[in-house]
Amino acid sequence: MHDIKLVRANPAAFDAALARRGAPPAAAEALRLDDLRVEAIRITQAAQTTRNELSRQIGAAMKRGDALEAERLKAEVKAAVDAAAAATPEVHEAARDALLAALPNVLDAEVPEGLDESANVVLHTHGAPANFAFTPKQHFELGEAFGMDFGNAAKLAGTRFTILRGPLARLERALGQWMLNLHTEQHGYTEVAVPLLVNDATMYGTGQLPKFSEDLFRTTDGRWLIPTAEVPLTNLVRGEILAESALPLRFTALSPCFRSEAGSAGRDTRGMLRQHQFPKVELVSICLPQDSAAEHERMTACAERVLTDLGLTWRRIMLSAGDTGFGAAKTYDLEVWLPGQQAWREISSCSNCRDFQARRMDARFRPAGGKGTEFLHTLNGSGVAVGRALIAVLETFQQVDGSVLVPEVLRPWMGGVEMLHPA
Known part of the structure; x- marks a missing residue:
């Protein structure tokens, strides 16, 4: 706004x-x-x-x-x-x-010019794509041997759904739980269990409505399935006036996310890269205006830590003017290298929205020793998308016999298992 x-x-x-x-x-x-x-x-x-x-x-x-x-x-x-x-x-x-x-946020001066993703700028790359002694497979080629089931998912719900069984179900759960512990215990975020259904005002507050209604799922009673936990987490301060001393607030949540993927027909139809339902660990910060630029760097570093500790190859890019999301003033995307695809794919997006969402939510703070109130700044980021992390682990740590090495940080969450073997 x-x-x-x-x-x-x-x-x-x-x-x-x-x-x-x-x-x-x-x-x-x-x-x-x-x-x-x-x-x-x-x-x-x-x-x-x-x-x-x-x-x-x-x-x-x-x-x-x-x-x-x-x-x-x-x-x-x-x-x-x-x-x-x-x-x-x-x-x-x-x-x-x-x-x-209906108008998008004003962009930061640092955002590069350009009308689409071709103008995005790579800022940093961590690691280098591994050389395999064999032709690496894509996640869906590997996953079916472990219980990645697209046929029954389509029978139950239609396209763009996946069933995970056995070790893959446990690996997905391990990834989400480990990420939550990392962000709460080492990065200072407070875990929140959020509603998965929200009302119009909540969707409006973070900018999903009215512009993106076609990208959302709506229930028969007029509520909306959340496309990301950013929506309920950010709206926790809607209509509030906070004391300056209470800031910053940092929230995290592991939740299912629901997206209709309107307009994505024909894109990523194989595998589980683009789903109607997927789990994600979300990071949200509420802070003072003068602190939001530094908070953006901090949040992005927290997401990068996830990828580094998993042993993945990743890079940070700054989105161009035409590729930056509706509510963001500046966005960093983190992309992970997928050996099976031989491609970089987004796994996290961290945005500084400044006061754009706060104005929609009427979320303010009262400066210490000052008069009146000012609008808060809000930030959000993926910390990270669990399904895409699962894909990256499968493709990065696959072995010639089809087995998959479990990253060391996940082994305590996998009962000490070091290697997943196909059935």
Whole structure:
């Protein structure tokens, strides 16, 4: 959500910020709607002043017995009341806010120019792709021997679902539990168990509504299945005024995520890279405005630690203007190397949203020793996507005989098992 005061202060700069994302100008329309709101408020206030003054005159006319004058003045009062009713400042305000709510966040100056992922910039690479003495398989070629079942998943639910049995089910559980412990015990995040169904206001607060309704699943009673735990975690501060001393707040959750994958027909149809339901460990930070840039670096480093400790090859990239998400001012993606695919694939996305979500949620803090309130800054990131971590482990640590080496950090969560063998 955008501050209309900032739009009014520099409409050209606001339109230039939209142009970086390939979006058309919107400042003039936003200001037109706001001008209508301001004029409607003026009419309403003027009508109220007129009504008060005429009411006093009506009383005086009736006191002196001038019924005709009283009736004339009553007609003027009715005209003033009708004018106030027709002004409807709330209608213009709603139209203005609907326009602003549909516009993406203003990008950080560091975000590289470009309209798509081809302009993303690689910032750092950790490790190097391993050389295999054999042709490495993709995860779905390996997984079927361990109990990765796409046929029965399709029978039960349709495409883009997967059933994991036996060692793969345990490996997925081990990954999620280990990540949670890492973030809570070593990175200072508080674990939260969140609702998987949320209301419209919650989806609006983090920017999923109204723009991305087609990407979501909705229940028959009007609730929404969460596309990520970012949604309920960030909304924990919706409508709140926090003390500066309470910040930062850092939350983490392991939850199923549900996405309709609208518009992804034909993409990643084999395997479990793009699913309607998948588990993910989410990281959310709520902080002071002056701390959000440093918090972004910290959060991304926490996600990177997961990949490093698993022994995976990964890289950090900064998304370009055209590839940065709707609510983000700046985003780092972490990509992991998948030997079976011979490709880099996203496994985490960490974003600084600044005050964009806080304005939608009306989430504020009260500065220590200061007056008034200010909007909080919010950040979110994957810490990391559990299913994609499972894929990366399978492809990275596969052996020539089809077995898979278990990363050392996961072995305590796997009952000490060091190697998974196909059935």
